[in-house]
Amino acid sequence: MASAPADPAPIRLLLVDDEPSLREPLADYLVRQGFAVRAAPDAARARSLLVEERPDLVLLDIMMPGEDGLSLCRHLVETRELPVILLTARGEATDRIIGLEIGADDYVVKPFEPRELVARIRSVLRRATRAPVMTEEDALYEFDGWRLDPLKRRLTDPEGTVVPISSAEFRLLVAFLSHPRQVLDRDRLLDMVQGREAHLFDRAVDNQVSRLRRKVETDSRDPRLIQTVWGGGYRFAADVRRVVQAADRPGG
Template sequence: MNDTALSQITPPTLLIVDDEASLREPLSDYLSRQGFATIQAASAAEARSRLRDQKFDLVLLDIMMPGEDGLSLCRHLVEAQDVPVIFLTARGEATDRIVGLEIGADDYVVKPFEPRELVARIRSVLRRASRVAPTAVENEAFEFEGWRLDPLKRRLIDPDGAVVAISSVEFRLLTAFLEHPRQVLNRDRLLDMVQGREAHLFDRAVDNQVSRLRRKIEHDSRNAQLIQTVWGGGYMLAADVRRITIED
């Protein structure tokens, strides 16, 4: 079997981070039977160690854990790792869900949950991640106002040639704007592109992510020129975008 065929059958690898073995271990077994490869971590510290050693397609992350909690670990993941996050949380209050979405989580599931629903949400998040740049080809990038985004390497380069760290959610948000330059994208559409079907309940989630992205690419994020607010409408990338061929 050639390498291409092997890559096509390699299952998505999930990291399950939860201090409760009574939940973590059966969940790992169930997801394995659903066609996923799973690795377990009983704490944020163990998860960080796993993340240093291996690349994961998605992280299932408990919020309430001894030591470093899931919210803190999620902040690290969205700032330093290119990996989607789904929160597994016993907290059902809207405030906690909003916080999770605002710091960059892709979705959340409230315990106790139906395993089939969790699988559906995992697959939905993985599909969104794989659809981010459907027209991207090797050695092709977006260029706008001196900035450059390489969709395949998920690398953002500023006008001076420096690489700017960008989270998974920020990457998907920027890609949505670059695919639709000078078009008004309302919150519902952006949330569907970036965070999925549940996030539309919380407009603040997309506002927060736009603010984060502005701090990365604007000279003055309080007087944004590239990503403009369209009152009553949403947001618009006010820049011409072109596709260019880049050298490795």
């Protein structure tokens, strides 16, 4: 008798918030929605939990005692490439912009409807796991001595050094490399990179472009690859090649 297929493993969330009145009932709600949740009251505890287990997504409060959420967000994006949704107070507009610039994937303003948060979680995870559209399954992007492997999400510079790249930066770079020398306005970039369900604003695109320029430009203040088209948006100004990797063959 064939055994029933095993249930898929639940999505693992790390919830970091110093307010027990929000953290505990929200964790309970998310568990009832089918998520596996670990909760931390501060960044120090969150870092300890991250050593034990890698979550699929982090829900992160900005204002916390000790290390704040922006500092922890930077660490998560740069060293672990984890999707992050910021939980922010209504008056923290500047912090939200900084968080998006650092590489957070989305934000939710307190007080929020838990159902909205669940929708944002699923949306961010869909974007994070969405495979890039490629004409050849294992084709690489090459531009100006750089190389991007979309399957491994690995960016290497002309010297062959791997350059860490966040999920948001990866999606933005793929958008540019898929449309070289074309002017892409902010609305189109939002659709291609974030999706309209993220409810982000034009300024977030500018911040993400600035972050990406710091990774790939010799001088980010005088960009040569990602050019600003005043009144129009941005244009990737280098030639892009698609290179198919040779498959490994036995005895080769």
